[in-house]
Amino acid sequence: MAPTATLSTLHRADGSATYSDAGYTMLGAVNGPIEVQRRDELAEEAAIEVNVRPAVGVGGTRERHLESLLHATLKDIILTHQFPRTLIQLTLQIVSVPEASASHSRWLDPLSCLLLLPPLLQTSLLTLLSASLPLRTTFTSTIVATRPADENSGRPTVLKAPIDLKALAKATSLHVFAFTGDRQLLLAESEGDFDVNVWEEAAEVAEGVCCAGTTDEVGEEEDVGEGMELDDDDDEEGGVRLDGGGLALGQAQAQAQTRDGGLSGWLKSVVQEKVRQESRWTAVQ
Numbered sequence: 001m002a003p004t005a006t007l008s009t010l011h012r013a014d015g016s017a018t019y020s021d022a023g024y025t026m027l028g029a030v031n032g033p034i035e036v037q038r039r040d041e042l043a044e045e046a047a048i049e050v051n052v053r054p055a056v057g058v059g060g061t062r063e064r065h066l067e068s069l070l071h072a073t074l075k076d077i078i079l080t081h082q083f084p085r086t087l088i089q090l091t092l093q094i095v096s097v098p099e100a101s102a103s104h105s106r107w108l109d110p111l112s113c114l115l116l117l118p119p120l121l122q123t124s125l126l127t128l129l130s131a132s133l134p135l136r137t138t139f140t141s142t143i144v145a146t147r148p149a150d151e152n153s154g155r156p157t158v159l160k161a162p163i164d165l166k167a168l169a170k171a172t173s174l175h176v177f178a179f180t181g182d183r184q185l186l187l188a189e190s191e192g193d194f195d196v197n198v199w200e201e202a203a204e205v206a207e208g209v210c211c212a213g214t215t216d217e218v219g220e221e222e223d224v225g226e227g228m229e230l231d232d233d234d235d236e237e238g239g240v241r242l243d244g245g246g247l248a249l250g251q252a253q254a255q256a257q258t259r260d261g262g263l264s265g266w267l268k269s270v271v272q273e274k275v276r277q278e279s280r281w282t283a284v285q
Contacts, residue, residue, distance in 0.1 A: 003122070003263075005270055007130045015131020019123040022162035023098030026119045028127035033086035040087065045080035047087050052120065055094040062113050069117065070124055073178065073187050079134040090127065092120055098165070114174045114191055118143050118161070121178055121187070122263075129271060138271075139186050140210040140263035141178040144202045145171035146194060156198045158205045173198065177206035181264060212262030 003021035010016035013029035020026075033046050040047050050070045052063040070092070078088065094116065121141040128135060145168060147157040159167055173192025180186050190199065 003266060005122075005126050007126060007270070007274055013131075015127050015129070015133070017123055017126035017130050018095075019119055019126055021119055021122070023096070024116070024119040025095040026123035027093040027095050028090065028123040030088065030090045030127045030131045030133070032088035032131070032133070033083035034089065036085065036087035041085050042080075044084050046078075046083040046085075048075055048078065048080065049087060049089045050074065050124075051089075051091045053091065053093045055097060062116075066113050066116060066120060069113075069187070069189065070120060073121065073139075074124060074128070076186065077136045077139065077180075078128065079136060082134055088133065090124060092123055094120075112191065114143060114176050114189060117141070117176045117189060125267070126270065129274065137180040137182065138264075138267060139178050139180050140267055141176065141187070142206050142209045142263060143174060143176045144206050144209075146173045146175070146192075146198050146202055148172060156194075156201050158201050160205060160209055173202075175199065175202040175206065177203060177210065179207055179210040179264075183207065183211045208262070210263050212265070
């Protein structure tokens, strides 16, 4: 199934978004630029604060590590120099994760964070876009798993997301990549047993997932703006969502768009729909 996103779900935050993909659901909220405590104040740029909250219980080592990765990534794309001596505060709530059995505990260990990183990255970006904060670029993120090299081809097997839990249990390594809109590598995190050749294969597959459809063979942008619809079912929730609801045709269109345009094409269509919604004339009674 294609990812689904809803923008501006929380009305008391400057920006918010809900993101769901492969059994993971994340909710993000951002406030800023806001007043910052003097001890955290930066003279020439805005300070960034990232908080990750688990689905159950209180945060621990895994959440602190995720916060550090997200902070380093977002600091590279937010134009913080435009808001000196202020704070941009981002909160990410893990709403739900896929159920897993003990046989898959290697990669679903409580201290492992790679499976959570891509949806958190996507939610962070959508939340920043909802708040209309100035960014250097956009990015997309995905996870891939690898198996040992095949005896016939000599090349490792690389599995793209969404990865079945049974296939995940047999993987020897996991890799998370994030690419900017112009195909520049923004983040790379890996776990498991692999060599340079395996990593390069994984990076190539991840780039194809994230950046496919950004340009065609002659360098012209593809039309990836279809497959979206305005979420008018409930004014209390508001926002924009990818058409992945109960209609089979809508789900097929969403899947086709993600397949043909990659995650970057899907993200582009989300932004296009946000602009279209905000540019509408609203009748005043």
